[in-house]
Amino acid sequence: MILKDILTGLMRLPGLAGYEGRVRQAIAAHLRADGIDSRTDRIGNLITTFPGNPSAPSVMVFAHMDQLGFVVRKIEDDGSQRLTRVGGVPERALASQPVLVCVGEGRDVAGVIGNMSHHATPPEQRHRVITTPGLRVDTGHSSREAASAAGIAIGTPVVYLPSVMELAGDRIAGTSVDDRAGCAVLIDLIHALKDERNLPTIHAVFSVQEEFNLRGAVVAAQNLQPDIAIQIDLMLATDTPDMADRGEMRLGKGPGISMYSFHGRGTLNGVIPHPALVELFEGAAEALELNLQRSAQTGVLTDLSYVQSLGEGVASIDVGFPMRYSHSSLEVCAISDLVALRDLLARVLTDVGAGIELRR
Numbered sequence: 001m002i003l004k005d006i007l008t009g010l011m012r013l014p015g016l017a018g019y020e021g022r023v024r025q026a027i028a029a030h031l032r033a034d035g036i037d038s039r040t041d042r043i044g045n046l047i048t049t050f051p052g053n054p055s056a057p058s059v060m061v062f063a064h065m066d067q068l069g070f071v072v073r074k075i076e077d078d079g080s081q082r083l084t085r086v087g088g089v090p091e092r093a094l095a096s097q098p099v100l101v102c103v104g105e106g107r108d109v110a111g112v113i114g115n116m117s118h119h120a121t122p123p124e125q126r127h128r129v130i131t132t133p134g135l136r137v138d139t140g141h142s143s144r145e146a147a148s149a150a151g152i153a154i155g156t157p158v159v160y161l162p163s164v165m166e167l168a169g170d171r172i173a174g175t176s177v178d179d180r181a182g183c184a185v186l187i188d189l190i191h192a193l194k195d196e197r198n199l200p201t202i203h204a205v206f207s208v209q210e211e212f213n214l215r216g217a218v219v220a221a222q223n224l225q226p227d228i229a230i231q232i233d234l235m236l237a238t239d240t241p242d243m244a245d246r247g248e249m250r251l252g253k254g255p256g257i258s259m260y261s262f263h264g265r266g267t268l269n270g271v272i273p274h275p276a277l278v279e280l281f282e283g284a285a286e287a288l289e290l291n292l293q294r295s296a297q298t299g300v301l302t303d304l305s306y307v308q309s310l311g312e313g314v315a316s317i318d319v320g321f322p323m324r325y326s327h328s329s330l331e332v333c334a335i336s337d338l339v340a341l342r343d344l345l346a347r348v349l350t351d352v353g354a355g356i357e358l359r360r
Helices: 003-011 023-034 142-150 175-191 216-224 240-245 277-287 337-349
Strands: 046-050 057-065 069-075 081-086 100-101 108-115 157-160 162-168 171-174 203-209 227-238 256-262 292-297 315-323 331-334
Touching: 003 023, 003 171, 003 315, 003 337, 023 046, 046 216, 057 175, 057 216, 057 277, 069 100, 069 108, 069 142, 081 157, 081 337, 108 331, 162 203, 175 203, 175 227, 175 277, 175 315, 175 331, 175 337, 203 216, 227 337, 256 277, 277 337, 315 331, 315 337, 331 337
Parallel strands: 057 203, 057 227, 227 315, 256 292
Antiparallel strands: 046 203, 069 081, 069 157, 100 108, 100 157, 162 171, 171 331, 256 315
């Protein structure tokens, strides 16, 4: 199966942080089709290990399966549901969004986040953002009892209605590109490397709860104790007018590495990449004649931020693909960037040997 098909299949699956089961099952099925066994830990990470050269540093390559969204916090007497956010949901883009209330595979309930009729909206409210506590989901049910009978309860996960749109060229828009695109790259990378020899020990991890509190990958890394950690995630594309002053990351111009990330909003954490890994990625890109973009952003945080500080310290780097409109219901990426990222990672992992110096 080609990378684009893997991605679009994963984008169509709901998988709120903490409720990644359907995504995990689909990824495990992709691996089984390649004859690859995987295992799941107690928190829900999906892990497969390829033993390699014991003299070389071990590598954990990971991407998160989960997406942001909501859980139901209250069911009103009229059958509508009130929500609370899970992850960094942009409230200014929520009213009138279609959603999926995930009561169970084959039983999910479609809904829409209500928006006051324009004809009835007073002038002073027409430009006001309604925050999550003021929103309600209309699933068509006319009573609390009807909604409950459909399986909707307090705590039920709610996500943007899964969708895929093909845009011009090789660009894809839709839900949960963050980080199903990273998962698709990792699946395809495993396929490309499964018969290779002379590799380091590689732990491929599809992690959970990144959008909630960066939790899953830390659990995996505590158990696996890698020497090197490579996270696959989005890179903020800066090629639209609203982002032009944030950097030089362009869609369709190749994969990227993060040279600096820092959250700076209550969570004082981020990643400055290990210089040996920067050199490794730059050398691999040059050998493959790939354009390698660079990112340096404040306001960005990944679970690599916590993985890097485990044990004696883990040599770490964030790599990824340019993506527009992060955390919205329609994110955009280019398939060519994903293919190039897979090729780059395959070359890097081939180049990791006993001679790499990880001391700063």
